[in-house]
Amino acid sequence: MKSNIRGFIVAAAIGLGLSGAAHAQQFINVLTGGTSGIYYPLGVALSQIYGKAIPEAKSSVQSTKASVENLNLIQAGRGEIAFTLGDSLSDAWKGNEEVGFKAPLDKLRGIAAIYPNYVQIVASAESGIKTLEDLKGKRVSVGAPRSGTELNARAVFKGAGMTYKDLGKVEYLPFGESVELIKNRQLDATLQSAGLGVASIRDLATSVKIVVVPIPADVIGKIGDPAYQAATIPAGTYDGQAADVPTASINNFLVTHSGVSDDIAYKMAQALYDNLDQMVSAHAAARSIKLENALKGMPLPLHPGAEKFYREKGVLK
Numbered sequence: 001m002k003s004n005i006r007g008f009i010v011a012a013a014i015g016l017g018l019s020g021a022a023h024a025q026q027f028i029n030v031l032t033g034g035t036s037g038i039y040y041p042l043g044v045a046l047s048q049i050y051g052k053a054i055p056e057a058k059s060s061v062q063s064t065k066a067s068v069e070n071l072n073l074i075q076a077g078r079g080e081i082a083f084t085l086g087d088s089l090s091d092a093w094k095g096n097e098e099v100g101f102k103a104p105l106d107k108l109r110g111i112a113a114i115y116p117n118y119v120q121i122v123a124s125a126e127s128g129i130k131t132l133e134d135l136k137g138k139r140v141s142v143g144a145p146r147s148g149t150e151l152n153a154r155a156v157f158k159g160a161g162m163t164y165k166d167l168g169k170v171e172y173l174p175f176g177e178s179v180e181l182i183k184n185r186q187l188d189a190t191l192q193s194a195g196l197g198v199a200s201i202r203d204l205a206t207s208v209k210i211v212v213v214p215i216p217a218d219v220i221g222k223i224g225d226p227a228y229q230a231a232t233i234p235a236g237t238y239d240g241q242a243a244d245v246p247t248a249s250i251n252n253f254l255v256t257h258s259g260v261s262d263d264i265a266y267k268m269a270q271a272l273y274d275n276l277d278q279m280v281s282a283h284a285a286a287r288s289i290k291l292e293n294a295l296k297g298m299p300l301p302l303h304p305g306a307e308k309f310y311r312e313k314g315v316l317k
Contacts, residue, residue, distance in 0.1 A: 026057040028268065031073055031082035033066035034144070036176035038195045038285050039083040045282035046081070046272065053271035057264060065174075067148030068092075068100045074257050075105040081268055085117055085148035085193065086251040087155070087227040090299040100146040107257045109303035111269055113296045115195055115288035116249040118231055119152050122201050122238075123189035124182050125209035132160045132213060138188040141171040141178035148250075149193040156191070156215055156248060159223040175200035183207050193250065195285025196237050205238040212238065212245045220248045227251070227297070251297050258303070265305025269294075273313075291315060 028050050032043030043061045050059040062079065064070055067088035073079045075092075084092075088099070095104035123129035129138060142164070143149030150172065157163060164170045171178065171187060179200045181187035192198060204210060217230045231249035235242055254272070256265055272279070272289075279286035294315055295302070302310070310316040 026264070028054065028057045028059040028081060028264070029079045030059065030061045031064050031070040031079040032061060033064060033070075033083065033147075034174040034176065035063050036174065036179075036198075036200045037066070037192075038198055038283050039066060041282045042279060042286060043083060045278050045286075049271050049275045049278055050268065053274065054264065054267045065144045065147050068146045068151070071105055071108065071255070072100070074255060075107050077107075077257060077259055080260055080264070081111060081254055081256050083114075084253050084255055085152070086113075086253060086297055086299065087225060088148045088151055089253055089255065090227060091151075093300045099151055107259065108300055109256050109258055109260075109265070109306075110295075110298045110300050111254040111256050111265065111303060111306050112272060112289075112294045113298055114252045114254055115285045116229075116231065116251050117148075117152075117193045118196055118233055119156055119191065119193050119215060119248045119250070120198070120201060120233060121156075121189060121191045121213035121215065121247075122204065123211045123213055124185075125211050125240075126185075127188040127211075129189055129213060130211055132156075132162070132215065132219065135189060135213070136162070136166045137168040139169040139171065139186070140167050141173045141181065141187055141190040143172065143178075143191065143193070144174050145172045149191065152193040152248075152250065153191045155223045155225065155228065156219065159215075159219040159221070159228075161222075179204040189213070195283065195288075196233060197284055201238055205240055209240055210238065212241050214245050215247045217246060223248070253298070255300075256303050256306075260303065260305070262303070262305035262308065265303040266309050267305075269306040269309040 033039035047061040067084040070082035071092040092105040142153035178190035
């Protein structure tokens with residue numbers, strides 16, 4: 001009898017230990033982008049928010065190649081929440097192999113629509129580039145390979161009736177490296193898809209005279225994707241930019257996967273909107289994050305935990 005009691009106690013202790021271990025292994029890994037972009041500082045802020053608001057989970061932040069890589073990592077369960085561009089997200093949900101999704105990423109679930117990215121084509125003034133047509137024969141960086149930025153570049157050139165073959169040289173580089181090459185006169189222009197006032201372009205504008213290249217509304221219309229909308233880069237966004245510049249915008253989203261618990265997904269959505277001031281402190285682009293726009297243009301199903309949160313807030317009826 002004593003032996004049985006001892007066995008029960010040992011088994012119970014092991015069970016509690018395993019339960020505690022499982023509980024301790026609750027993670028929220030935030031997938032972002034390059035450190036010179038906007039996803040990264042916002043991701044750092046989000047990780048800090050989750051660290052305080054969801055104490056039962058260990059939060060961390062990971063720098064990545066952004067949208068396409070993030071979505072593939074989330075599908076594989078190698079992250080709990082990720083930043084992504086809307087067109088990449090739509091392609092991932094459908095399974096567009098041409099842009100890096102061999103099959104539909106069916107485990108993806110929505111958390112929130114956040115802020116718009118602006119396609120920002122910036123050239124050195126000395127390059128003589130003033131229009132999209134002027135990019136022909138020039139040295140241009142289009143972002144990391146198959147990143148959200150690079151997909152935006154393909155789309156914009158398609159709308160303008162151009163391809164990469166029209167360019168003199170194509171570089172597939174992150175924002176920071178692109179800027180350094182322009183400073184060193186090894187590159188003429190860079191296309192960067194990011195929120196307004198992205199650090200890399202601000203840095204470039206304080207070092208050399210720049211021209212922000214317009215993307216006309218008719219070019220955006222020829223892209224043939226409703227994710228792309230006409231927008232404006234306001235005058236004074238960057239040093240030396242004296243006038244408003246027309247461009248294209250694409251909304252950003254936060255996504256998770258179906259393996260994340262309803263409780264954690266609920267808390268991730270809740271903590272985001274409860275701490276928007278911290279997000280704005282990390283980057284001004286977060287000023288555009290509004291609860292009433294949380295479901296705007298969402299191209300895939302919400303996570304049930306996030307859905308519960310939005311129903312409670314009256315955003316979802």
